[in-house]
Structure formats: C-alpha cells, structure tokens
Amino acid sequence: xxxxxxxxxxxxxxxxxxxxxxxxxxxxxxxxxxxxxxxxxxxxxxxxxxxxxxxxxxxxxxxxxxxxxxxxxxxxxxxxxxxxxxxxxxxxxxxxxxxxxxxxxxxxxxxxxxxxxxxxxxxxxxxxxxxxxxx
Amino acid sequence: xxxxxxxxxxxxxxxxxxxxxxxxxxxxxxxxxxxxxxxxxxxxxxxxxxxxxxxxxxxxxxxxxxxxxxxxxxxxxxxxxxxxxxxxxxxxxxxxxxxxxxxxxxxxxxxxxxxxxxxxxxxxxxxxxxxxxxx
DNA sequence: GACATATACTACTGTAAGGTTATACAATAA
DNA sequence: TTATTGTATAACCTTACAGTAGTATATGTC
Numbered sequence: 001x002x003x004x005x006x007x008x009x010x011x012x013x014x015x016x017x018x019x020x021x022x023x024x025x026x027x028x029x030x031x032x033x034x035x036x037x038x039x040x041x042x043x044x045x046x047x048x049x050x051x052x053x054x055x056x057x058x059x060x061x062x063x064x065x066x067x068x069x070x071x072x073x074x075x076x077x078x079x080x081x082x083x084x085x086x087x088x089x090x091x092x093x094x095x096x097x098x099x100x101x102x103x104x105x106x107x108x109x110x111x112x113x114x115x116x117x118x119x120x121x122x123x124x125x126x127x128x129x130x131x132x133x134x135x
Numbered sequence: 136x137x138x139x140x141x142x143x144x145x146x147x148x149x150x151x152x153x154x155x156x157x158x159x160x161x162x163x164x165x166x167x168x169x170x171x172x173x174x175x176x177x178x179x180x181x182x183x184x185x186x187x188x189x190x191x192x193x194x195x196x197x198x199x200x201x202x203x204x205x206x207x208x209x210x211x212x213x214x215x216x217x218x219x220x221x222x223x224x225x226x227x228x229x230x231x232x233x234x235x236x237x238x239x240x241x242x243x244x245x246x247x248x249x250x251x252x253x254x255x256x257x258x259x260x261x262x263x264x265x266x267x268x269x270x
Numbered sequence: 271g272a273c274a275t276a277t278a279c280t281a282c283t284g285t286a287a288g289g290t291t292a293t294a295c296a297a298t299a300a
Numbered sequence: 301t302t303a304t305t306g307t308a309t310a311a312c313c314t315t316a317c318a319g320t321a322g323t324a325t326a327t328g329t330c
Contacts, residue, residue: 025185025247030178036246038176042318043162043169050160059277072319074278084253093276093327103249107242111171112160114238118219177288194307207289209308228297228306 039083040104044068045076049104052086056098174218175239179203180211184239187221191233 025033039045044066051057051065063073077097080086087100099105160168174180179201186192186200198208212232215221222235234240 027178027182029247030181030185032250033243033246034176034178034181036250037172037242041169041173041176043165044318046165046169047162050165060275069320070277071279071321075318078278084249090277090327095277101249103245107172107245108168110238110242111168112164114219114236115167115171173287179288195305204290205307206291206309210288213308225297225307228304230307 036083039079039085040107042076044072045080046108048073048076048080049085049099049108052097052099053105056089056096058091058094058096060094062097171218174214174220175242177211179207180215181243183208183211183215184220184234187232187234188240191224191231193226193229193231195229197232 047066047068048062051062057065059070059073059077062068062077063070066073068076077086077088081088081097085099085101085104086097089096089098182201182203183197186197192200194205194208194212197203197212198205201208203211212221212223216223216232216235220234220236220239221232224231224233
C-alpha cells in the first residue's frame with residue numbers, strides 16, 4: 001500500500017467531509033437506491049416505459065406495443081408499480097397504466113447522453129488508429 | 136452519431152412523434168441503457184463509488200473502506216471500469232481507481248430525491264390512518 | 271345463468287450474476 | 301534469483317430473476 005501521491009491518506013476513520021449527500025448514505029439507503037436502479041435495468045421494462053410515454057395504456061395495448069408475453073408484461077408492470085414508476089387504474093375490464101414518475105426519463109436521458117459521449121470517444125480513438133492501416 | 140447518437144430512426148411502424156428522444160430508442164439502445172442501470176443496481180458497487188467520491192483510492196483502501204472481499208472488489212471494479220464509471224491507473228504495485236464520470240452521482244441524487252418523496256408520501260398516508268386507531 | 275375477455279397468479283426452467291476460495295500474475299524488495 | 305506484496309482471474313456454489321405455460325379471478329355481455 002502506501003506512500004502515494006494520489007492517495008488522500010485517509011482510511012475509514014476520518015473521511016474528509018464532502019458536499020455530496022450521497023456519499024454519507026448508510027448501507028440500507030444504498031440498497032434502496034440500488035433496488036431502484038435494478039427496476040430500470042431491464043430492457044423489457046424500459047420498453048414498457050417507452051410505450052407509456054405516449055400516454056396511459058391498458059395491458060393489452062402494452063402487450064401489442066412491446067411484443068412481450070402477457071404474463072411477462074403483467075409481472076413487469078407489478079414491479080414498476082411497486083417501485084412507484086407507474087400507477088394503476090382500473091376502467092371496466094381493462095386496467096390502464098401510466099407513468100407516475102416522469103423523472104425516470106430524466107435518468108434515461110442522462111444515461112443516453114453519457115453513453116453517446118462514450119461511443120463518440122471510442123469512435124474517435126478508432127479513427128485515430130486508422131493511420132496504421134495498410135494502404 | 137450525434138443529436139440522436141444512439142437512435143437513428145424509429146423502429147416499429149408509426150409511433151406518435153414525441154418530444155422525448157428516449158421514446159423512440161431502438162431495442163439495442165434500450166439494452167445499453169438497461170445495462171448501464173444494471174451496473175448501478177448493486178449496493179456493493181455503490182459502496183465502492185461512495186468510497187471513491189472522496190478521491191482516488193487503491194484497491195486495498197477500497198477493500199478497507201467497504202469491508203468487501205478482495206476478489207469481489209476486483210470484480211466490481213472491473214465492471215465499473217468497463218462501464219466507464221471509474222478509471223484505472225497503476226502506480227507501482229498499487230492500482231488507483233477514481234470516478235471517471237461524476238454524473239453517476241447526479242443519477243443517485245435524483246433517485247434519492249424521488250425515494251424520499253415516496254417515503255414521505257407513504258408516511259403521510261399512514262399518519263392519516265391514525266384516525267382509525269383505538270384510543 | 272353461461273360465456274368471452276382482460277388481467278393476475280403459480281410453477282417451472284434456464285441463465286446471469288454475486289460472493290468465496292484458491293490460484294495466477296505483476297511489481298518491487300532483499 | 302527468490303520472496304513479498306498488491307491485484308486480477310478461475311472455478312465453484314448459490315441465489316435471483318426473466319420468460320413461459322397453464323390456471324385462476326374478475327368484469328362485462330348475452
């Protein structure tokens with residue numbers, strides 16, 4: 001370990017106080033945050049969210065829009081509802097779901113932006129390697 | 136790949152046009168986004184990120200700060216590095232990791248805010264039920 | 271009442287991923 | 301060189317969960 005120019009020389013004991021709340025979160029809160037991210041970590045659920053972005057839809061419409069199986073959609077909707085991402089409203093035989101917390105799209109946009117930057121940087125790196133290609 | 140870096144054109148027939156880019160993302164992009172969220176969906180990795188928030192640390196320091204096993208930390212660091220969340224820098228025998236993309240903390244803050252609102256709403260609901268309690 | 275439709279639930283399978291132990295590799299020191 | 305320390309990888313076990321098929325529970329219609 002040891003003498004390093006980089007290391008702030010601080011083990012667990014006295015971490016420098018930081019402006020970011022996130023840093024000081026207790027493990028249980030970290031779990032909550034992780035669990036929320038887990039809800040968004042499935043492309044099928046993102047598909048459903050995308051479908052609902054246009055407006056409330058019932059399960060059958062979601063099934064058609066996403067191409068997923070009925071049981072599968074039902075399960076994912078339950079997970080999304082429990083996470084507070086979507087809300088449920090029964091209308092006769094049908095059950096309509098809608099986005100309950102639009103901030104999830106902010107999250108997705110942020111990630112998209114970051115990913116696109118990464119992709120761009122990567123393609124630039126590749127482009128810079130073109131020099132070494134055989135003519 | 137630029138303004139719609141990841142999404143060239145909408146897939147299925149004619150979805151209603153929407154101001155949000157995210158809605159029109161093709162499945163493969165949704166997978167990318169989902170995979171990124173998956174990286175953040177593990178409390179152990181959030182712990183590591185929290186540790187690195189204070190500044191660059193080598194693996195041993197991260198192990199001490201988080202209480203995780205060595206092999207485990209190494210594996211998580213690899214995942215974080217591949218996702219572009221942290222970057223790696225060797226210094227002698229030690230390898231220092233640092234947060235490479237601070238926007239992940241923005242994501243976490245957003246989620247924290249949302250969760251706290253949810254918790255508050257829930258506690259208000261519970262409080263309103265107090266009326267029915269036996270005296 | 272019977273029947274059809276819409277949604278939810280249960281049981282099952284396959285796969286992905288976390289954690290652990292042991293081992294391999296890399297950089298320095300002796 | 302060999303030894304030691306720090307980090308990465310491999311192999312393994314276990315758990316969690318996505319997807320599916322079948323079934324159950326409404327709700328509405330005849």
